Amino acid sequence: MPLLAATALSYHTPDRTLLDNVSFALHHGQKVALVGRSGSGKSVLLQALADLLPLDSAVTDRIMLNRNGKLTSLSQIPPPDYRSAVALFHQTPSLSDGTVLDNLTAPFGFKYHQNKKFDKDWHLQKLATLGKNDNFIDQSIHELSGGERQIVSFLRTLQFNPTVALFDETTSALDDETAHLLMRLVLDWHDDTKALIWVTHTPSEQQALGADLWRMDNGVLAV
Numbered sequence: 001m002p003l004l005a006a007t008a009l010s011y012h013t014p015d016r017t018l019l020d021n022v023s024f025a026l027h028h029g030q031k032v033a034l035v036g037r038s039g040s041g042k043s044v045l046l047q048a049l050a051d052l053l054p055l056d057s058a059v060t061d062r063i064m065l066n067r068n069g070k071l072t073s074l075s076q077i078p079p080p081d082y083r084s085a086v087a088l089f090h091q092t093p094s095l096s097d098g099t100v101l102d103n104l105t106a107p108f109g110f111k112y113h114q115n116k117k118f119d120k121d122w123h124l125q126k127l128a129t130l131g132k133n134d135n136f137i138d139q140s141i142h143e144l145s146g147g148e149r150q151i152v153s154f155l156r157t158l159q160f161n162p163t164v165a166l167f168d169e170t171t172s173a174l175d176d177e178t179a180h181l182l183m184r185l186v187l188d189w190h191d192d193t194k195a196l197i198w199v200t201h202t203p204s205e206q207q208a209l210g211a212d213l214w215r216m217d218n219g220v221l222a223v
């Protein structure tokens with residue numbers, strides 16, 4: 001049974017078809033590199049899977065998440081539960097004013113996470129593997145490079161251990177070394193119970209991730 005699946009998923013704007021009959025099954029442990037020309041609909045697909053498009057229930061019934069061994073349609077899952085299971089990472093993360101620590105702890109202010117405990121040691125250990133010392137956590141967000149901002153964004157979401165992670169060209173503006181460090185962080189999170197889709201224009205990223213290749217062409221997905 002897949003972890004995340006779509007069956008004949010279509011999405012139209014008044015003048016265009018952006019997703020055309022998209023079907024796939026993403027399995028536990030699977031890693032996918034999603035490629036395709038600019039404008040082919042890769043981001044739209046990820047937004048749909050992350051429940052960020054204004055989809056009606058006829059459409060959200062076509063996206064299914066495996067919840068405790070039962071395939072359940074998106075329309076039947078409370079949005080906070082779905083969004084904590086399926087996380088979307090953007091190319092340009094949106095972070096708030098304040099320090100790295102402020103941003104990492106901010107989600108604990110939401111009702112959904114308020115009973116969870118922030119684990120500073122987990123973050124410091126991850127940061128150490130990325131070559132960042134303990135002072136990094138007290139730095140102002142405004143002092144960070146694009147790659148460092150992406151590190152904060154990854155840690156902020158991965159600390160809640162999503163089941164499916166969707167990466168929308170998250171490393172395209174970064175140098176190779178930073179991109180590979182971020183990939184290491186992702187591979188560290190990933191295991192046989194998780195799955196990921198990684199949108200990229202860089203063939204070497206597919207190899208580095210050991211990912212299957214899916215291709216998007218004009219709203220049509222070939223898996």
Ligand SMILES: Nc1ncnc2c1ncn2[C@@H]1O[C@H](COP(=O)(O)OP(=O)(O)OP(=O)(O)O)[C@@H](O)[C@H]1O
Pocket residue numbers: 013018036037038039040041042043044045047053216
């Ligand atoms: N949320 C949205 N609502 C409506 N149309 C959108 C939305 N997001 C993107 N589009 C449009 O859908 C088409 C496909 O865009 P999309 O961003 O998915 O392409 P892409 O394959 O991710 O391209 P790139 O590789 O350049 O990022 C474009 O014409 C874009 O303008």
